[in-house]
Amino acid sequence: MRHTAIALLIMLLTLCLPEAAFCDSDDTIVIEVTSMVASSAEASRADAEGEIEIDPQLSGLRKKLRSLFAYSHYAFLGRSSSQTKIGEVCVTQLPERFVLEVEPQVAKGGEGLIEMTVALIRDVPTAGRPTPGRQRPEREIVLRTRIRLESGGTVLLGGPPTAAGVLILALSARR
Amino acid sequence: MERYLTAYADGELPERLRRRVERHLAECEACARELDSIRTFDKILDGASAPAVSGGRWHRFKSELTAALDRVDREALWPKRIRETRPVFGNQLGRRLAVAGACVVVAIVALTAGPVWFGGRSTGSGVCIVESIETMAAGYTPMTFRSNDPEMTVIWVFSEEVEPGLAGEGPGAM
Numbered sequence: 001m002r003h004t005a006i007a008l009l010i011m012l013l014t015l016c017l018p019e020a021a022f023c024d025s026d027d028t029i030v031i032e033v034t035s036m037v038a039s040s041a042e043a044s045r046a047d048a049e050g051e052i053e054i055d056p057q058l059s060g061l062r063k064k065l066r067s068l069f070a071y072s073h074y075a076f077l078g079r080s081s082s083q084t085k086i087g088e089v090c091v092t093q094l095p096e097r098f099v100l101e102v103e104p105q106v107a108k109g110g111e112g113l114i115e116m117t118v119a120l121i122r123d124v125p126t127a128g129r130p131t132p133g134r135q136r137p138e139r140e141i142v143l144r145t146r147i148r149l150e151s152g153g154t155v156l157l158g159g160p161p162t163a164a165g166v167l168i169l170a171l172s173a174r175r
Numbered sequence: 176m177e178r179y180l181t182a183y184a185d186g187e188l189p190e191r192l193r194r195r196v197e198r199h200l201a202e203c204e205a206c207a208r209e210l211d212s213i214r215t216f217d218k219i220l221d222g223a224s225a226p227a228v229s230g231g232r233w234h235r236f237k238s239e240l241t242a243a244l245d246r247v248d249r250e251a252l253w254p255k256r257i258r259e260t261r262p263v264f265g266n267q268l269g270r271r272l273a274v275a276g277a278c279v280v281v282a283i284v285a286l287t288a289g290p291v292w293f294g295g296r297s298t299g300s301g302v303c304i305v306e307s308i309e310t311m312a313a314g315y316t317p318m319t320f321r322s323n324d325p326e327m328t329v330i331w332v333f334s335e336e337v338e339p340g341l342a343g344e345g346p347g348a349m
Contacts, residue, residue, distance in 0.1 A: 145308040146305075149302070149304075156327060156330070
């Protein structure tokens with residue numbers, strides 16, 4: 001009887017372990033952003049060969065990219081991971097003056113979903129000589145969205161043009 | 176051949192087997208002695224009178240005999256190795272090993288499936304609900320796409336600069 005009780009206690013503790021083990025704290029949310037540029041500059045050659053060039057550093061997204069888009073070339077730009085909390089803005093600097101701001105919100109519902117406001121902003125330099133009051137470039141909100149993402153899930157954001165192609169971001173969030 | 180002696184003494188063997196037994200008895204003294212014993216015993220039984228047994232006692236004896244025969248039949252049907260198997264958790268060490276094994280199994284299941292039960296980690300389905308989407312920049316059109324294979328939500332801003340006329344059709348093959 002005593003052994004049974006101990007075994008049950010161990011089972012209960014084990015079942016509770018994952019929640020404690022995988023969560024740094026109740027509020028902490030890890031935001032991961034993988035940025036890339038997609039282009040079809042060599043579309044004719046790639047199409048002819050039936051191949052798509054995807055940077056090896058994007059191998060984890062290969063299947064998704066192939067099935068979702070028709071671009072023939074995907075170049076890796078960077079990957080960042082940062083911790084934030086509900087109500088705190090997580091800022092990720094991107095190439096060509098793009099900035100991604102992610103602000104987790106208090107979840108209204110949905111077990112395991114992370115609610116957040118995501119804004120893709122482009123800093124536009126102001127024309128003319130900078131003055132003390134206008135040193136900061138203007139911010140152009142290219143995209144602002146409010147989403148609820150499953151913890152550990154990924155959403156793709158993209159579309160804005162850059163010099164090398166179209167900017168695509170893979171945004172992941174987990175508790 | 177010894178197992179046929181009783182049936183031989185009672186005259187129950189078929190002709191062919193009866194002749195084989197007789198040939199054997201002519202050469203084997205031990206079986207011949209055994210046959211004599213059987214016949215002597217049969218004579219004693221034939222000469223003895225049956226004891227008087229009351230109805231109740233006879234009924235009880237019949238019940239006990241039937242139960243004993245059933246038990247013998249059951250044991251005869253079971254393979255020996257099953258009959259001789261001891262309970263798996265019959266000793267203290269066995270019980271402890273069983274509990275430890277159960278804990279290990281539960282731990283493995285909890286570590287793999289537990290986070291999903293608690294909603295702490297992803298199931299890999301990538302559920303994403305887009306509640307609102309907008310742009311404040313000129314020349315962009317925001318849209319949301321959802322693919323089932325692979326399950327993925329795409330939030331896209333079409334730019335007139337790059338993809339004139341593509342809005343509404345999706346980026347490439349979407």
